[in-house]
Amino acid sequence: MLVEIRGFRFCSSVRMLAALVFIVLCIQPGHGQTCTEGFTYDRRARQCIDVDECRILPDACRGDMRCVNQNGGYLCIPRGLYNQPYRPDPPALPEPVHPDTSAGFSDTFLLAPPRSVEPSYPRVRGTAQCILGYTPAEDGTCNDIDECETNSHHCNPTQVCINTAGGYTCSCNEGYWLIGGQCQDIDECRYGYCQQLCANVPGSYSCSCNPGFILNPDSRTCQDVDECEDEPCSHGCFNTYGSFMCNCDEGFELASDGTTCIDLDECSFSEFLCQHRCVNTPGSFSCICPPGYYVYEDGRSCEDVNECDTGNNTCTTAQVCFNFQGGYTCLDPLQCHPPYIEVSDNQCMCSAENPACRDRPFTILYRHMDLSSGRSVPADIFQMQATTRYPGAFYIFQIKSGNDGREFYMRQTSNVSATLVLARPIKGPKEVVLDLEMVTVNNVINFRGSSIIRLTVFVSEHPF
Structure with missing residues (x-):
């Protein structure tokens, strides 16, 4: 059956209708970003946009055909058929209009209101033709092709395919960016994503903290750990930023592990810490003194105990208690040997009238003193x-006996006095008895006589 409309002949078959209506799809390659056919990559918008082939292609449609741009392609339609409304008689060829290009390809054709006149083109029964990116369905509609699911996309292996209406886009996963058409990993560590330590991994990154810090819930910043809460120190603990310090009580020192405290042996520092002997104690020390001494108020010096004053002695009532450094002695009552007679508690005298006293000292005076060892x-x-001076007399002072080691000598300080000088140190304990003689000489009356001081020196055992 042939029908003539406005000078055109149409065949009733679908094949003849296809000869009159040409649908031409052109491919415009993208630049810089791989886009589907009919789209180009807009660097400013950073997305694929439709190519208007009717505007950029010369003679896109030949003859009496009009070019109609589509989202991802274009159509060539006879001018008379494009402008004439029609009433559909399914199945019949729909009249194309400008589609909505806001969301990929469109498979929707707007229909003109029905009219009472007969259509000016043949009614053709057959399957509806779909634009690129769609496939005909059994009900005659066009369904979107999921290129990502059918693996018919052209995304490179580093990209991710995202299906769109009538097409698809190639994108990168989070943690990657597109460089030269390839998805490359973003090194987040270069941009200070982490406060302290950062480890880059493909498509992501991981933050961690230095010792002494813990990661905050934001997984990026670090918070100081108060190690002192766990009591890591044996004595005192001081928290610092990212660490801690241990300190020790007085008398202790920090061990090599930095946390425990060990006793400090103060006695090993100096032999002069205590006057006598130092005894180390945990965290301190104490000084002890030998028998006959007590520790002085300073805690280090030794002071003599006067046993004669305290009554802590063994002397009888007939004896005299004599205290010296570190001890005491009990002195028996004075006994004067003939021809000497006792004239006082500590003095014996030999009378000049007694012939037996000739060439003997006139008096013997007993004295006692103590001396520290060394x-x-x-x-x-x-x-x-x-004590008695005679006109015209002079006096000579000398050590008469007891100076066997020559530790002493007499130094005359005036014509009536002299001083006993210790010339060499004496180590105790020791008892030294010296007879110190004073010779009186009077040439006027031709007199020469002497007196003796019998000095007993008690040398202590210790130098204090």
């Missing part, structure tokens, strides 16, 4: 002088 020398330790 006392520094020279040291003046005792002084003697004439």
Whole structure:
């Protein structure tokens, strides 16, 4: 059956209708970004946009055909058929209009209101033709082709395919960016995503903290750990930024592990810490003194205990208690040997009238003193002088006996006095008895006589 409309002949078959209506799809390649056919990559918008082939292609449609742009392609339609409304008689060829290009390809054709006149083109029964990116359905509609599911896309292996209406786009996963058409990993660590430590991994990154810090819930910043809450130190703990410090009580020092405290042996520092002996104690030390001494108020010096004053002695009532450094002695009552007679508690005298006293000292005076062991020398330790002076007389002072080691000598300080000098140190305990003689000489009356001071020196055991 042939029908003539406006000078055109149409065949009733679908094949003849296809000869009159040409649908031409052109492919415009993208630039910089791989886009589907009919789209080009807009660098400013950073997305694929439709190519208007009717505007950029010369003679896109030949003859009496009019070019109609489509989302992703274009159509060539006879001018008379494009402008004439029609009433559909399914199945019949729909009249194309400008589609909505806001969301990929469109498979919707707007229909003109029905008219009472007969259509000016043949009614053709057959399957509806779909634009690129769609496929005909059994009900005659066009369904979108999921290129991502059918693996008919052209995304490279580093990209991710995202299906769109009538097409698809190639994108990158989170953590990647597009460089030269390839998805490359973003090194987040270069941009300070982490406050402290950062480890880049493909498509992501991982933050961690230095020792002494913990990661905050934001997984990026770090918070100081108060290590002192766990009591890591044996004594005191001081928290610092990212760490901690241990300190020790007085008398202790920090061990090599930095957390425990060990006792400090103060006695090993100096032998002069205590006057006598140092005893180390946990965290401190104590000084002890030998028998006969007590520890002084300073806690280090040793002070003599006067046993004679405290009554802590063994002397009888007939004896006299004599205290010296570190001890005491009990002195028996004075006994004067003939021809000497006792004239006082500590003096014996030999009378000049007694012939037996000739060439003997006129008096013997008993004295006692104490001396520290190892006392520094020279040291003046005792002084003697004439108590009775005679006109025209002069006096000579000398050590008559007891100076076997020559530790002492007499130094005359005036014509009536002299001083006993310690010349060499004496180590105790020791008892030294010296006879210090004062010779009286009077040439006027041709007189020569002498007196003796019998000095007993108790040298202590210790130098204090």
